[in-house]
Amino acid sequence: MLRVKMLKTRHAKLKLFVPFLLAFWPGASHAADAIRGGELYATHCAACHGASGISIMPGAPNFARSEGIIRPDLFLLNAIKDGKNAMPAYQGILKDRDILDVISYVRTLN
Numbered sequence: 001m002l003r004v005k006m007l008k009t010r011h012a013k014l015k016l017f018v019p020f021l022l023a024f025w026p027g028a029s030h031a032a033d034a035i036r037g038g039e040l041y042a043t044h045c046a047a048c049h050g051a052s053g054i055s056i057m058p059g060a061p062n063f064a065r066s067e068g069i070i071r072p073d074l075f076l077l078n079a080i081k082d083g084k085n086a087m088p089a090y091q092g093i094l095k096d097r098d099i100l101d102v103i104s105y106v107r108t109l110n
């Protein structure tokens with residue numbers, strides 16, 4: 001009888017602890033902010049990829065047609081950090097969370 005009670009108490013504590021952990025765990029708490037991402041996109045990306053995602057620079061993927069973005073966030077994060085040919089590397093220029101915000105904005109352009 002006592003054991004059952006202890007288990008219940010533990011479970012109740014866990015129920016409180018898990019959301020607490022999720023709320024304060026670095027990274028997990030940050031939902032990407034597409035509005036902030038839009039501002040960063042205008043500053044850093046629009047010159048080549050176009051304000052509305054219709055690319056201006058030849059060879060740059062057209063986000064309005066979902067080119068280059070049907071991939072997981074983590075893949076895109078690394079691609080943007082690394083750069084590729086004429087695409088500049090954003091490692092050291094934008095923080096990971098900034099790039100994730102930009103990605104969430106780019107996903108609204110198609």
Ligand code: HEC
Nearest residue numbers: 044045048059060061068076079080084085086087088102
């Ligand atoms: C100077 C022009 C330029 C700027 C500025 C630029 N890009 Fe690009 N981007 C390109 C070009 C060109 C490519 C195609 C590279 C290739 O495949 O050779 C590209 C490719 C990409 C890809 C696809 C990568 C892949 O691996 O296929 C993504 C995603 C992307 N850019 C996002 C961004 C974001 C987000 C920004 C702003 C933070 C940005 N780009 C800024 C020119 C640019």
